Amino acid sequence: MIGVVLFTFIAFIFSILIVFLNGYLFNKDEKLSKIEEMLPGYNCGSCGFGSCKGMAEAILNDKEAVKKCRPLKDKEKILKYLGE
Numbered sequence: 001m002i003g004v005v006l007f008t009f010i011a012f013i014f015s016i017l018i019v020f021l022n023g024y025l026f027n028k029d030e031k032l033s034k035i036e037e038m039l040p041g042y043n044c045g046s047c048g049f050g051s052c053k054g055m056a057e058a059i060l061n062d063k064e065a066v067k068k069c070r071p072l073k074d075k076e077k078i079l080k081y082l083g084e
């Protein structure tokens, strides 16, 4: 009987962990896609991140990175999206 209770408890803890991680990762992917959509999409690499996707990842880690994209006219739109 104690084995069933223990197994149920462990399964419950793992399910909470999976739901939490899934929500965190999904939210990050969604933000990355949204930021990438707002970038010019030239993939010129002049920002130093190799591509617009690389730049989107950099912006997620540091909002100030958005300033390195010279072709981007509306930097405020991305900063506003990130909650500036």
Ligand code: SF4
Pocket (backbone or CB within 6 Å): 039, 040, 041, 042, 043, 044, 045, 046, 047, 048, 049, 050, 051, 052, 053, 055, 068, 069, 070, 071, 072
């Ligand atoms: S400078 Fe801008 S357009 Fe060029 S790769 Fe970087 S984010 Fe994309």
